[in-house]
Structure formats: C-alpha cells, structure tokens
Amino acid sequence: MAERLDVAGAWQRVSMRYAAVESIGSVIGWLLVGVGATVPLWFLHDGDMPMWAWLPLAAAVVLAIVSVVWSFLRTRTIGYLQRDDDLLVRRGMLFRRFVAVPYGRMQIVDITQGPIERMFGLKSLKFVTAAASSAITIPGMPGSTAEELRDHLVAVSESRRAGL
Amino acid sequence: MTDGTRPPQAPPDQPLPDRAWPQQPPTGQPWPRPAEQPWPQPVAQGPPRSLAPQPTGDGRDARAKAIQLVDGEWHRLHPATPLLRGGLALIIFLGIVVSTFRDRLIGMFVPEAWSEFEQDPFGDFVLDQLLWVALGTVGAVLVGILVFWLSWRVHRFRITGDAVEVEQGILVKRHRRAPLARIQAINIQKPWFARLLGACKFEVQQAGNDANVDLNYLSSSVADALRYEVMDRASGRSAAEAQRMAGERAGHAGGVVDDLLRPDAEIAHLAPSSLVRIPVGRIVASSLLDGWIVWALVYAIGTVVLIVGLQQFWAVFALLPGAIAFFAAGMRSLGSKLRYSIAATPDGIRLAYGLASTTTEILPPGRIFALQVKQPLLWRPFGWWQVTFTRAGRSKPDGSGQGGQASQMASYLLPVGDLRDVRTVIGLVLPELAHSPLVDAGLxxxxxxxxxxxxxxxxxxxxxxxxxxxxYVHDAAFLLRAGRIWRSLQLVPQARVQSVALQQGPIYGLARLGRVQFHVPDTVLSPGIGAIDQGDARLLFDHAMRTVKAAIDRDGSESWAASLSRNAVLETAPAVQDGLMPPPAPPVAAPWRQGEPQQQPLGRHAAPPRPWAPQRQQPDPRWQRPRDER
Incomplete structure (x- = not known):
C-alpha cells in the first residue's frame, strides 16, 4: 500500500487509557445489543434454544472484540500539535482527518468528563469555532493536562482575537 | 404615525433605571475601537445635532429623525407594532367570530326568516346570556389591548456608540445587545401588510442562530436613514465624513418613497444604481429552467394524466395540493427575484428584492464567508450563472407569516446573471479578484x-x-473549481476561514488522493475540494494555514471605513460602462487617520495575483508526463 497522507511534527499523543474508556463503552453497547436480541429469542423458544438463536449474541461478542482492538488502534492515531499560529488535531487511521484551527478563531474551549472517563482520570477537550463543521475534540487528556492546555489556548486565543 | 414625532428622550416614568446602564462596556476590550472616538456620546436630553445645509426633501427629514434615534437614549418602536406582531391574529379571530354569528345576528332582528337555528344549543346559550357574553367579550378585548399596549410600552431600543440594544417583555425581561463591530448585516424588511401602515422590520444580524437584534417595527420613513446612521458608527467613520456622505445620499436618493400604489417604490430609486441588471425575461426563463418549476409542471401533468387518463379521481386529493404548494413556492421566489438589485455602497453590498413585500439589506465588507458560482445544466446554453453565499447570521421568520422572504433569499447574491455580472459581483466581494482572469479560468x-x-x-x-x-490559492481567496457538467466555482476569502481540514479515507488512500475542506459558519455551503493529489492537498493545507493567518492579521473589516477599496471595482462595473450610474468619487481619507501609517489597502490597485502552484511551472507538467507512469 502506498504511503498515506501524513503531517510530520512532534505530535502529542493522548493517553492510551482512553482506549480502555472507548473499549468499555463499546463492549457495553454491543453486549446490550446482543442480549437485547437474545432475550426475546429465549422467551420465544421457552429456554430451549436452537443453535442459530445464539448467533446474534455471538456476533455481538465478535463485534465487541473487534471494537476493542479497533479502539486501541484508533487511540494511537489521536494527537495534537501546537504550532506557532494554529492548533493541529489529527484523528483516524483509515479515515484520516487533520484539522488546523488558528488560535484566534477559537470561540469556546470546553472540558467534558464522562463517568467511564472519570474512572480512568481522563478528560476531553472540545473546541468550538464559528463553523459548526470544525468539530474538534481531543479526548483522553490525563490529569491536569486538559486544564493546562485549555488555559494556555484561551490565553493565546485571547491575545490573537480575530473577529469572524 | 412616526417615531420622530415623539420627544427623543425616554419618558421619566420608565420602570427600569435608565442611568444604571453603562454607556461603555465596563471591562474587557472585546472589540477594537478606533483610537480616537469619532462619535462622542451626545449629552443626554440635549438638542439633536445641528445639521449642515443639505438639499431639502425627505432625505433630510429622515436623517434628522434618525439622528434623534441614535442619541443613546431609549426609544419606542412604531405604534402599530403590537398589531403587526400578533394583534393581527386577534383581529382575524374577531372577524371569524363576527362572520360566524352573522346569520345569528340577522336572525335576532328578522326572526321569521331564520328559524333553522332553533336547535342550536350554543347559539341559544349566547342569546340567553347576551349581557354576560357581551361583557366578557368586551372585557377580553380590553385586556388584550391593555396587554399589547403594555408590551409596546416596555419594548424599547437604544443605539449607542458601541451597540444596538433592545429590551422587551412585561413579566420576563429580555435584553439583547448587538456590538456594532459585530454586525453581520442590517436588513429592512417591508412585508406588504406593514407597508400599508408605514412600518417595517429592522433586523440587525449577528453571527449565530437566533442571535439577531430586531427592531420590529420601525417607521418606514426613518428606517433607511437609521440604518445609515448605525452603519456610520459601525464603520468607524468620522462624523464629518458621515455628514458628507449623508449629503450625497440626500442629493440623489430623495429618501424613502411611501407610495402604496407602486409596490416597487421602496427600491425604485435604488434600481438605477444596481450594478447588474437582470432582464425580466431572463429571470422567468432561468426560474423555469432551474428545476423548481420544471418539476412542478411534471408533477401537475402527472396528476392530470392520472386523473383524466386513468380515471383515478381520488388522486386529486392526494396530488393537487402538493402541486399547488410547489407552484406557489416557485412563484414566490420568482416574485422576490424580479426586483433583484445589488449595489455597492460605502458600507458594503446592498441587496434589494421583492415585489409586494420588499427587503433591502446591507452587508458590510467581510461579512461574506464563502461564495459559490454555479451553473445548472439547463442554463448552460444561455451562459447564465448563479451566485450564492454563506453568512454568519440568519434571519428567522417571526411567526407572523410575513418574514419568509428574507430567509428564503438570504443566500442569493445573484439569482441569475451572465459572465460579466458574475465578475462584477465577485469583484464586489473580493475586490482583489475584480479584474483577474482567474475568475474566468475558474468558471x-x-x-x-x-x-x-x-x-x-x-x-x-x-x-x-x-x-x-x-x-488555486490567491492572496485574497481560495478558488476551488469543480464540475464539468455542473460547473461550479467556490471562493473562500482567506480572512474568513475558521479552520481547515485535510482528509483521506481508505479508498482515497489507495489512490494517493486527498480532500481539503474549509470550514465556514453556517451550512449553506461547505467549500472543499476532493480527489486532488495527496501531496498537493498537503501543500494546500500547510500553505492555507500560513496565508489564513496573514490574512486574518491584515483584515480590517470590523470597522471598514479605512478600506474604501470598493471604488476600484465600481470604475469598471458594467453599470458604469453602460452609463447606468456615475463613476464613483475618489475616496477621501478619513481625517483622523491621516497621521497614522497608511493601512495597506486591500487590493486597492488589484495587485497582479502572485501565482502559487506547488513547486511547479505552468502549464502543469503533469499533463505532459503524468507522474503515475514513472
């Protein structure tokens, strides 16, 4: 396979613990789907399940395993790079996306933390520009790095404030 | 009937402490103001500013009234506002009640002829309790009038040197403030019913969804002049300069004509200065070929065939209403396009459209985030193009059913035009590209x-x-060209780009291709270019971030008085060449800026575009020897 699109630089990786967060979320999701499909079949057959009736659950388990592997691979690709004039965020392995936001264009910097993220001590940073399609998040920021990066970005963008 | 007949200062019995509002924002410096404040705050309750001698006429009166309104004090809206904002529904409701009971009322006086109401219990109840019903109705109407009157009393606006503010609400107070530097556009809409009462909507657009500050409704006679006053302040122009420009306007505009017999009176005096003239035939033909009406006709013919040919009469009820709605929508947009005009003013681009309900809009420089020029396939033999654009604000219908026009036409910069019109319009938005062969190459x-x-x-x-x-990367904009059958050209001004994305999916990855997407507010356009070589995409991405940064740094459109570069375009506009309008006066530098170092005028002389192609000479050598075969 030919060399893929890439942007060189000293990329800051996000914590690999975020892969665990993503895996737990997707495993729970797939198991719910599998169980939800199996329980009606169980009642339909009065507990005497034919072999094929286990297929949905098996498929869900396989998908859950795939998504766990997937989230580890994908987390490795998430990164950000602070350049002189803009913040660069990358994400995705097959579907690669690099987004560059000039510091002056950042309108809001949000920090969010879900319940699973809280267990692992991670936070997500979300940037809002005037364009809805920008849609930039950096998940899996460990410890206080999220706050530090936010404060830094807010300070920089305040000093370079440029209308719309 | 106009606001100007009232004293300019707010009455003393206002429930809110006027003086508590600071004239200047207390802290922070969220928007840059010129070093010298050209608009001294008038002393509260002082006399209106004296006017220099000007040509007599409506223009001067309107400006005098407008100046009274921008004195930084609270003012009320047009007295007919409650009626227009919702009272209309009350009147219609009363009309329905009266017409329903019309037969009953007649029956009261001519009992023999109207005996069929004997069995109507509700009617009998009304007759039995006539006194109470009458009292209740009168009471409800009185309460309604009182509520409307109160809501009008507390609905106030003021325009200071920094912002337009609106305050409304009886129980729940709502206060909204639009900083002048952040105004995206000012819209004056005149729905046909409001025109009858001499009122209009005055909408100050701000970035964001539902973020507009509406002064609904204002007196038509003063709205135009008020808009110029607000624009003068927003542009950071000196008072003397504003005075000179107002004189020029009054000289040939003659103010707003309120002549109900001429639906186009509002824009009759604007039309000659439109930079493009769209013949009626072209508008009709282009609308017919554009698809909307073609599909409506197909739909209608299908319905007729189904009904008459196949004897399926039920289809009438299923299909005909849809066809009528389809047709009506097409006709309405046709009506809006018929009076379309676009012109350059010192405050930016002025758009006007509409027949019975009219809208005029001024978009200051730098409020257009992306442009798209496209050509529907059926327009191709005629060489017609359409220019749409995206903006940060959005005008929202207010529920009275009369505000649809502005939101419907909000993304049209040129509904239909030939190549020359397109060049003119692009030149208005991006003066640097006015005379550039790049536009033709792009199209x-x-x-x-x-x-x-x-x-x-x-x-x-x-x-x-x-x-x-x-x-193509031009100093002023990114030009993204696509489509051979459905041709289109997207232009993204560099200083307006919010962020840039570089994307590659797995299939593009196999082909070593990439996509670059420019992010702009709103979703009307999402400019981007796909299927380009990944190396080129990468270079475009890197280069874009550098040039966007530079463009943002030298962008001065928040207060735009300093860059009067628009005149450069007007000199060669077709309208000038055709003698439709006089060539513009040379720009006069704002007096308070003469000491300062001259800000680099953006494309004042339409600097020759510095070609940027990634390490390649032109023509592109890949077309002689494709790299793939290496």
Missing part, C-alpha cells in the same frame, strides 16, 4: 492553466471533470 477553464488540478489517476472519482477539478 470555464480546465487543465493546462493556473489551477492545480487532480492527477489523471483521479479519473475514477471525477469521471468527466478530472481536468477541471482543482484549486
């Missing part, structure tokens, strides 16, 4: 030219347009 050209196009291996993704699909 019509293909591979061996200045644009960087897709490599031949991208033919799989761009079957016919592989030699057209490409981009």
């Amino acid at each position: 019509l050209g293909q591979a061996p030219d200045a644009f960087v196009v897709s490599p031949p291996r991208a033919r799989v993704f761009r079957w016919f347009s592989v030699r057209r699909n490409g981009f």
